[in-house]
Amino acid sequence: METFVQGLAMVFNAQTLLVIVAAAVFGLFVGAIPGLTATMAVALLVPITFYMDATPAIAAIVATSAMAIFAGDIPGTYLNIPGTPASAAYVGESYQLARQGRARETLGTNLLCSVFGGLFGTLVLVFVSPSLAEVALNFSSFEYFWLALLGLSCSIFIAIGSRLKAFLSLTVGLLLSTVGLDMMSGAPRFTFGVPDLMAGVNFIPVMIGMFALNEIMLFYGSRNEARSVPAMAKDSVFRQAPATLRRYWRNMLRGSALGTLIGALPGAGADIAAWIAYALGKSRSKEKEKYGSGHIEGIVDASSANNSGISGAWVPALVFGIPGDTITAIVIGVLYMKGMNPGPTIFMNGGSQVYALFTVFFVANLMMLPLGYLAIRASKVFILTPRKMLMPVIFTFCIVGAFAINNSVTDIWIMLIIGLVAFVLARNDFPMAPAILGLVLGGTLENSFMSSMLKSGGDLLAFFERPISAALGALVILIWLLPTLIKHIRRLRRPAAATAGDEK
Amino acid sequence: MRDFLLGLVFAIGGGVVIAVAQTYPTMPSLQYGPSLFPSLIGAGMLIGGALLALSQVRVLAARRHAPEDPGLSRYDYRGLALSLVPCALIVFYILAAETLGAGLCMLLSMWLLMLMRGAKWWLALGVALVVSLIVTLLFSRYLLIPLPEGVLLPQSLAWIG
Numbered sequence: 001m002e003t004f005v006q007g008l009a010m011v012f013n014a015q016t017l018l019v020i021v022a023a024a025v026f027g028l029f030v031g032a033i034p035g036l037t038a039t040m041a042v043a044l045l046v047p048i049t050f051y052m053d054a055t056p057a058i059a060a061i062v063a064t065s066a067m068a069i070f071a072g073d074i075p076g077t078y079l080n081i082p083g084t085p086a087s088a089a090y091v092g093e094s095y096q097l098a099r100q101g102r103a104r105e106t107l108g109t110n111l112l113c114s115v116f117g118g119l120f121g122t123l124v125l126v127f128v129s130p131s132l133a134e135v136a137l138n139f140s141s142f143e144y145f146w147l148a149l150l151g152l153s154c155s156i157f158i159a160i161g162s163r164l165k166a167f168l169s170l171t172v173g174l175l176l177s178t179v180g181l182d183m184m185s186g187a188p189r190f191t192f193g194v195p196d197l198m199a200g201v202n203f204i205p206v207m208i209g210m211f212a213l214n215e216i217m218l219f220y221g222s223r224n225e226a227r228s229v230p231a232m233a234k235d236s237v238f239r240q241a242p243a244t245l246r247r248y249w250r251n252m253l254r255g256s257a258l259g260t261l262i263g264a265l266p267g268a269g270a271d272i273a274a275w276i277a278y279a280l281g282k283s284r285s286k287e288k289e290k291y292g293s294g295h296i297e298g299i300v301d302a303s304s305a306n307n308s309g310i311s312g313a314w315v316p317a318l319v320f321g322i323p324g325d326t327i328t329a330i331v332i333g334v335l336y337m338k339g340m341n342p343g344p345t346i347f348m349n350g351g352s353q354v355y356a357l358f359t360v361f362f363v364a365n366l367m368m369l370p371l372g373y374l375a376i377r378a379s380k381v382f383i384l385t386p387r388k389m390l391m392p393v394i395f396t397f398c399i400v401g402a403f404a405i406n407n408s409v410t411d412i413w414i415m416l417i418i419g420l421v422a423f424v425l426a427r428n429d430f431p432m433a434p435a436i437l438g439l440v441l442g443g444t445l446e447n448s449f450m451s452s453m454l455k456s457g458g459d460l461l462a463f464f465e466r467p468i469s470a471a472l473g474a475l476v477i478l479i480w481l482l483p484t485l486i487k488h489i490r491r492l493r494r495p496a497a498a499t500a501g502d503e504k
Numbered sequence: 505m506r507d508f509l510l511g512l513v514f515a516i517g518g519g520v521v522i523a524v525a526q527t528y529p530t531m532p533s534l535q536y537g538p539s540l541f542p543s544l545i546g547a548g549m550l551i552g553g554a555l556l557a558l559s560q561v562r563v564l565a566a567r568r569h570a571p572e573d574p575g576l577s578r579y580d581y582r583g584l585a586l587s588l589v590p591c592a593l594i595v596f597y598i599l600a601a602e603t604l605g606a607g608l609c610m611l612l613s614m615w616l617l618m619l620m621r622g623a624k625w626w627l628a629l630g631v632a633l634v635v636s637l638i639v640t641l642l643f644s645r646y647l648l649i650p651l652p653e654g655v656l657l658p659q660s661l662a663w664i665g
Contacts, residue, residue, distance in 0.1 A: 051647050164559075168514050168552045174545045175521065182538035187528050189538060213590065220620065221580075221587030388621030389628070392614035393635050395590055399597055400606070400639055404649045409598055416594045423587070428506055446541045453536060 007355025010055045011363055019052065020364055023060035024067040024371050031068030032375070032382035033390060034081045035215050038068035038270070038310075039326040043207040044394070046334060047401035054338035055356045061334065063364040065327050069270050069306050070114040070372055073299075074379050077103050077110075086270035086306040089278040096294030101235060104376055108237035109244050109296060110303045111372040113252055117304035118365035120256035121263065121311025125318075126358050132319045133344035135468075141455070142463055144320075145448035146472035148441045151322045153479045155267025155434040160275075163483065165430045172421065173438020174445075176201050183443070184450050196410035203333045205402040205415040206439060211326070212398050213419030214426055219391050237376050248300045251281055255304035263309030264316055266441075267433045269325030270306035277305030311361060318342055318357075322441065326433055329440045508560035514553025521546030589620065605654020610636040 010016065023045065030041035041064050049057035072083030076091035077098045097106040139147075152170060159166035179190045180200030191197040245252065255277040262273040281301030282291050291298050313324025314331070321342040323329035335342050340353060347354055375382070402415040422432060456462030464470040525542035593613040601609045611632050618628035643649040 048647065164552055164556055168549065168556065171514075171518075171545050171549045171552065175542070175549075178542050178545065182528070185529060185538050187538045189528060189542060190524070213594075216590050217587040219587075220589055220617075221583040223583075386623075388623050389618060389631055391621075392617035392632065395593070395617060396610045396614055396635065396639055399594060399610070400643050400649070400651065403651070404643060404647065407650055412594065412598055416591060420591060424510070428510055442541075449541075450536070458536070 003351040004355050006352035007357075008359055010352060010356035011059065011359040016056045016059055016360075017363075019056040020059050020063045020360070020367055021371070023063040024364070024367055027064035027067030028071045028371065028375050029382065029385070030064075031071030032074045032083045032379075033385060033387060034075050034079075034083055035219055035387065036394070037084045037211060037215070038065045038072075038086065039207070039330070040211040040215060041065070041068045042327050042330050043204065043211050044397050044401055046204050046207075046330060047404040049334060050337065050405065054335075054340055054353065055360065057334060057338060058331070058357055059360040059364060061327070061331055062360055063367065065310050066114070066118050066307060066364055067368060067371065069310055070111060070368060071375060071382070073107060073110040073114075073303065074375065074382055077106050078379060078383055084271075086274050086309075088271065089274040090299045090302045092292060093295060093298035096292070097296065097299075100294055102240075102294075102296075103379075104235045104237045105240045106296065106299060107376045107379070108241050108373075110299060111368065111376065112238075112241055112245060113255070113300055113303035114307040114372070115365055115368050116252055117256045117259055117306070117308035118311055118368065119362070120253075120304070121260045121308035122358070122361040122365060124260045124308075125311055125314050125361065129315050129319050130347050132315070133347040136319055136344035137348075139320075139344070139468070140466070141448040141452045142466055142469040143472060144444060145452055145463065146469055146476055147320055147322055148445040148448060149476050150472060150479070151266030151316070151441055152434070152437055152445070153476055154265050155437045157479055157482065158265060158268040158272060159431045159434060160272065161429055161431065165428075166434045169425060169430045169432065170434035170438045172425070173435035173440075174442045176206065176418075176435075176439050177442025178446070183447050184454075194410060196406070196408050200443075201414060201439070202405055202411055203330070203439065204405045205411040206418045207326075207330055207436070208398050208402050209415035209418030210422040210432055210436065212394060213415060214422040216391055216395050216398070217419065217423045218426070219387065237373060244296055244300070248297050251297060251300040252304045254284075255281065255301035256308040258301075259305030259308035260312035260315075262305070263312030264324045266316060266322055266324055267437050268309075269313060269327065269433065270309040273309035274302040274306040278302040307365075311365075314361075318346060319344060321444065323437065326436050329436045332440060505560070505564065508557050508564065511553045511555070511557030511560060514549045515557060516553075518546045518549030518551075518553055521549060586620070590617065593617070601652040601654070603655055606651035607636050607640040608654060610639060 026045070027038070027041055030036045030044075031038060042061055045060055045064055049060050052060070068084060069086050072085075072087035073094060074083060076082045076087040077094040080091055080095035082088040082091045094106045094110070097103065156163055156166045156170060175190075177200075179197055181188055181198055188198060258277050258280065259270070259273040262268050262276060263270065278298065278301060281298065282288060285291065285297060287295065287297065309325065310327065313328045316322045316324050317328035317332055319342075321332055323332055332342055340346060398415065399412060402411045403409065405411060422435075425435075426432060452462065464473055522543050525539040525546060528539040528542070529537060593616065597606075597609045597613060604612075614632035614635060615628050618632065619625060640651060644651045
């Protein structure tokens with residue numbers, strides 16, 4: 001009880017609350033401007049959180065990411081351009097609603113679903129992660145090796161588009177993770193004689209290059225956008241909401257549960273959660289034919305799912321140190337910097353710190369309600385902020401942010417090189433999430449493998465001798481075989497279906 | 505076509521990684537050492553890149569018989585050149601910040617980027633000036649980051665730092 005009160009006190013003080021509001025407003029802007037993602041918002045925030053205490057730093061990240069995901073709906077509704085990839089699944093739906101003069105009602109529903117989804121994910125985080133952590137306490141290097149491999153395999157299997165490209169993207173991240181002194185032998189690898197690279201590639205410049213510089217380059221390479229100001233809606237934000245939510249509460253619950261689960265899977269974040277929730281909602285709906293023509297049900301599932309995914313991604317990140325999405329990949333780096341090393345022990349030793357973290361989630365998600373309402377009323381501001389003025393400002397933050405982590409010019413070079421590589425890869429449809437996961441998990445993968453081998457004297461079968469380890473190993477192998485299995489099942493079914501058709 | 509080239513780049517890169525990894529020392533107690541993971545990653549890049557390139561060979565071969573699609577063959581070189589401007593400005597910052605100072609470099613870069621997209625010159629200058637002042641203040645005063653001050657205008661800008 002005492003630690004709980006201490007945890008509350010760490011959140012309910014002027015500084016932390018102020019940080020939450022400021023971060024939420026920042027997230028609102030970044031999320032509402034097309035081309036800037038929630039991950040980018042968090043990556044640019046880290047250099048500043050670097051100088052805060054652990055609780056306000058985490059609060060800033062949680063508030064920014066949750067708010068950015070909601071704010072992505074604003075340009076989606078008014079302009080048919082998603083503000084972040086997580087809103088892409090249902091922009092068609094919400095834009096049609098806006099054309100019917102229901103823009104504010106749509107955004108109000110989005111907001112309520114986002115808050116509900118965020119709180120649902122938080123409840124799962126609060127109740128599931130401590131019990132998972134008790135299981136994880138028994139884990140040794142064997143289990144961590146499989147977990148890391150499981151995370152990497154998931155990121156490839158879930159990837160939208162070519163799996164081969166996802167795999168190649170992963171190798172880039174893994175290769176980056178090997179730069180620096182080898183943990184076991186101390187031999188320098190891929191350092192090219194640069195002293196700053198001995199400790200490895202710093203994570204934050206990589207993220208800034210991959211998610212911010214890359215987007216800036218895409219912006220300047222694109223044609224000038226002529227953006228017309230849409231007729232602004234005058235309808236009520238919340239008047240229709242109670243009826244809508246009463247009617248579609250099952251969708252909200254289903255979307256939130258699905259979103260939390262997908263968020264917790266490594267490599268799949270809010271965007272994939274929204275796509276799958278939208279598709280599932282449509283397939284289970286009684287009014288399928290209305291989808292695509294401005295049907296409010298179509299935004300309930302996905303709008304709940306993307307925000308619950310943001311919270312759900314924290315479960316594996318906190319318990320195992322395995323990020324559930326690209327945002328928690330950054331979070332893990334921040335937690336290490338703050339001395340809150342992720343892993344099961346965080347729940348045993350953390351005490352008040354953990355309560356503070358949980359409280360931050362509730363506060364940040366509830367804070368979305370008033371701030372989101374104001375944002376809906378003031379949508380015009382976000383839509384009219386010209387990107388030609390904003391992109392250069394973000395460009396400046398990229399340089400200073402990359403420099404600020406270690407006060408080193410090498411980090412600016414790293415950001416530049418990674419930005420160029422990411423630009424080439426992203427333009428050719430390589431997904432970025434596997435690369436980030438490779439960079440975060442590469443070290444865990446290699447170190448857990450090497451220490452397991454030292455323990456077992458080089459016997460590879462030791463990876464299957466412990467029960468949990470064997471089960472995890474089997475799961476990994478199953479995921480690897482899944483694409484082939486699905487292909488075979490389809491092939492077996494197709495001739496069967498063809499003959500069945502002939503008989504008719 | 506671009507996938508074919510990227511596949512080749514990955515395959516060659518994988519080969520180089522494997523070659524470099526062979527120079528790393530091995531551990532006395534194990535048959536694996538620091539070279540194991542880079543070699544595996546290199547092998548992954550080599551095989552994955554080769555597969556990507558090969559899959560494109562088939563597509564390219566099929567397209568040779570098909571009539572040429574004019575939309576596909578033309579490439580947006582102007583767009584590519586424009587998207588490299590931010591990178592050039594980063595190199596400019598790295599090289600010039602020690603002499604010109606971080607604030608002035610930011611100001612010039614932002615102004616140029618805003619003008620590129622057709623902002624009014626006086627508005628762009630004003631915004632760039634205000635933002636570079638805020639960023640310099642925030643990072644060097646409040647967060648105590650030693651941003652390069654430059655040698656040109658140390659006295660006139662002393663009130664910032």
